[in-house]
Amino acid sequence: MFWREREREIKEQTGGPPCGQVRVLVVGDSGVGKTSLVHLIVKGSAIARPNQTIGCTVSVKHTTYGSSGSSSSSIKGDAERDFFVELWDVSGHERYKDCRSLFYTQINGVIFVHDLSQRKTKTNLSKWAAEVAATGTFSAPLGSGGPGGLPVPYIVIANKADIVANEGTRGSSGNLVDAARQWVEKQGLLPSSEDIPLVEAFPSSGGLVAAAKEARVDKEAVIKFFRQLIRRRYFSDELSSSNSWSTLPIQRSIHRSADNLLDDDDQFHKNPSISSDFYMSNAFPPLPAQRNLTPPPTLYPQQPMSSSISEGHNMSNLPRFITMNTSLEMGNAKSRRADINV
Numbered sequence: 481m482f483w484r485e486r487e488r489e490i491k492e493q494t495g496g497p498p499c500g501q502v503r504v505l506v507v508g509d510s511g512v513g514k515t516s517l518v519h520l521i522v523k524g525s526a527i528a529r530p531n532q533t534i535g536c537t538v539s540v541k542h543t544t545y546g547s548s549g550s551s552s553s554s555i556k557g558d559a560e561r562d563f564f565v566e567l568w569d570v571s572g573h574e575r576y577k578d579c580r581s582l583f584y585t586q587i588n589g590v591i592f593v594h595d596l597s598q599r600k601t602k603t604n605l606s607k608w609a610a611e612v613a614a615t616g617t618f619s620a621p622l623g624s625g626g627p628g629g630l631p632v633p634y635i636v637i638a639n640k641a642d643i644v645a646n647e648g649t650r651g652s653s654g655n656l657v658d659a660a661r662q663w664v665e666k667q668g669l670l671p672s673s674e675d676i677p678l679v680e681a682f683p684s685s686g687g688l689v690a691a692a693k694e695a696r697v698d699k700e701a702v703i704k705f706f707r708q709l710i711r712r713r714y715f716s717d718e719l720s721s722s723n724s725w726s727t728l729p730i731q732r733s734i735h736r737s738a739d740n741l742l743d744d745d746d747q748f749h750k751n752p753s754i755s756s757d758f759y760m761s762n763a764f765p766p767l768p769a770q771r772n773l774t775p776p777p778t779l780y781p782q783q784p785m786s787s788s789i790s791e792g793h794n795m796s797n798l799p800r801f802i803t804m805n806t807s808l809e810m811g812n813a814k815s816r817r818a819d820i821n822v
C-alpha cells in the first residue's frame with residue numbers, strides 16, 4: 481500500500497511513467513540476417529557467426545525519450561525517460577512455422593528483413609505479414625491494417641547489399657535503407673522527399689557486417705522507428721494533436737493488401753540516389769489510447785504526456801518524425817542486451 485502511494489506520488493511529480501517498453505517483432509526467412517541485424521542494433525557491432533535462432537531470441541535496446549532543454553518550468557517537461565525496445569527475433573526456419581505464432585503477442589511494431597541477393601525472401605514478406613496479422617495480438621493498433629492486415633507500424637530492411645554489390649548486380653547505393661525506401665516508394669507510400677529523414681549513419685556501403693565493423697548504426701531510421709513506437713504507445717495524445725498523419729497518403733496505404741508485399745520488382749535498383757526512409761507505418765492515423773489492447777507488462781501504466789514534448793516542438797508543424805533534441809541521440813544512451821531464449 482505504501483509503495484503504491486509512493487509510486488503514485490512519484491508519477492504525479494514527474495508527470496508520467498519514468499520508463500516503459502515497446503515490443504518489436506523481427507521476421508523474415510531463415511538466413512536473411514535478422515539475428516545479425518538485431519545484434520548490430522543492440523550492440524553496435526557485428527556478430528561473427530550467428531547461430532541459427534531456436535524459436536525466438538529476445539534482445540533489449542535501451543533508449544531514452546523525453547524533452548530535455550524544454551522551457552517548461554515543470555519537471556515533467558524536462559524529464560527524459562527510459563524505454564526498453566524488445567526485439568523479438570523469430571526464427572525463420574520452417575520447423576517453427578506451426579508454433580512461432582506463440583511469439584506474436586502484444587506487438588507494437590514489426591521489422592521485416594529480406595536478403596537482397598535472394599529475391600524470394602522479399603516476396604515471402606507478404607506471407608510473414610499475413611501470418612503475423614492473422615495470428616498476433618497487438619498493442620496500440622492502428623485504425624486500419626497494412627500489408628496482410630497488419631495493424632501496427634512496420635519497416636522493411638533489405639539486407640546483404642554487399643553480396644548484391646559483389647555479384648555485380650545493378651544495385652542501389654548499397655545502403656540497406658536506400659533499398660528499402662525504393663521499395664516503399666514503389667508502393668506509393670512516401671509522399672515526398674522532404675519527409676525523409678537522413679540516414680547517412682546507416683550502412684552506406686556493404687552490408688551489416690561492414691557497417692558493424694565501422695560501428696555505424698542507423699540513428700536516423702531504425703531508431704526513429706523505435707521512437708515512433710514509443711510515441712504511439714506512451715505519448716498518443718501528441719500524435720492525435722499532430723496533423724502530420726493526415727497529410728500522408730492514407731488511402732493508398734490503408735487499402736494495400738498482402739499482395740503488395742509480393743510485388744517483386746527492380747525498384748531497388750532504379751533510383752540509387754534517393755536517400756532512405758521506409759516507415760510505411762506513418763501512413764496510418766493513430767488510434768486513441770483507449771482502443772489499445774492490453775499493453776505488455778511495464779513497471780508503470782501507459783500515461784499520455786503531451787506536454788513533455790510539445791514545449792520544444794511545434795506539434796502542428798511536425799514532420800512525420802519528431803526531430804528530437806540532440807540530447808536524445810541514441811549514441812548517448814547506454815545499450816544493454818539481455819538475450820532470453822524463449
Ligand SMILES: Nc1nc2c(ncn2[C@@H]2O[C@H](COP(=O)(O)OP(=O)(O)OP(=O)(O)O)[C@@H](O)[C@H]2O)c(=O)[nH]1
Pocket residue numbers: 508509510511512513514515516517527528529530531532533534570571572573639640641642643686687688689
Ligand atoms: N554478406 C553478408 N552476410 C550477412 C549479412 N547479414 C547477415 N549475414 C550472414 O547471413 C547468415 C545468416 O544470418 P542470421 O543473422 O543468422 O540470419 P537469421 O535471419 O537470423 O536466420 P534464422 O535464425 O535462421 O532465422 C550468417 O552467416 C550471417 O553472417 C550481410 O549484411 N552481408
